[in-house]
């Protein structure tokens with residue numbers, strides 16, 4: 363096919379399948395209401411779970427660091443881009459995660475594609491939950507290990523795969539802590555028990571639980587009290603922490619290994635000083651302000667109950683991520699557009715982000731939603747349903 367034509371036919375295919383994606387311009391900070399292409403809408407599509415990207419102490423720390431150190435790191439961390447602000451941030455992450463050490467990457471995506479190929483290589487086995495995030499899947503793709511996918515949160519299936527796998531040198535079980543599109547929590551106590559029985563490593567991606575779950579906001583490991591089980595904890599600073607960056611928390615030896623070998627750590631520029639200082643201040647707020655977590659949980663309760671009372675069928679999520687399953691991709695896209703016309707922004711999530719036939723609206727609640735925001739959102743859903 364002619365080189366310009368194949369591209370057009372690919373784009374046409376996406377359009378026809380209801381899978382077209384386009385960018386929309388936001389002109390305000392990600393709070394409960396935003397200006398989206400000039401129009402005020404209630405935002406149910408952000409991961410700023412605790413509202414920390416607009417917290418005054420976080421903004422002040424970031425602004426001060428920008429004034430003092432400028433806007434960029436100017437080199438990779440192993441060259442001259444290792445600002446002293448990293449040490450402070452990594453110490454705080456290791457503390458809240460109850461691990462020996464932590465290492466900050468440029469993003470959560472980079473952390474996943476950096477660590478997974480190092481934990482499991484040729485001759486090893488990776489067992490990955492069927493609904494793991496794309497960055498975990500890509501980390502698995504970059505590894506030379508054998509990969510097997512176990513049914514979502516299915517411990518019996520995981521055990522049967524482990525039981526059939528004695529020939530491998532190392533085994534790694536990898537799972538989202540809170541599943542990004544379903545909002546449910548991985549059965550980590552059971553996974554750890556199996557891992558001990560079959561001598562496997564466990565890695566959890568805490569992107570959606572860091573700052574949110576656990577008494578101190580430490581994430582799923584704290585939530586389940588599994589601090590002494592040696593689970594490798596990966597996560598991101600871009601969601602509840604309100605900034606940018608990813609991390610791995612684990613043993614000091616693991617961190618040394620990553621510094622020496624993780625390609626997505628070595629071959630990329632360090633984070634801007636303002637980002638590091640902002641994340642560090644956000645971790646202080648997470649530690650000192652448990653009310654934010656309580657506020658988030660109370661908002662989740664409010665929205666969830668109101669939607670259930672109106673007869674909407676949500677997946678049984680246990681967290682701030684509330685999925686409304688709509689089925690076909692074009693149905694989800696249409697519902698999202700009509701909902702937007704009623705002043706509520708909850709983007710449609712379609713394949714390949716979620717499995718075929720399970721397109722949905724992913725509603726994410728944040729602590730800075732007011733009861734009025736959430737009540738107006740429910741009215742928007744009711745009106746949109748009547749108009750679909």
Ligand SMILES: Cc1ncc(COP(=O)(O)O)c(C=O)c1O
Pocket residue numbers: 469470471472474495497538542567569570598599600607608
């Ligand atoms: C479960 C999960 N892991 C990793 C990532 C990647 O994190 P980041 O946005 O920091 O690259 C995301 C979010 O995009 C996620 O939802």
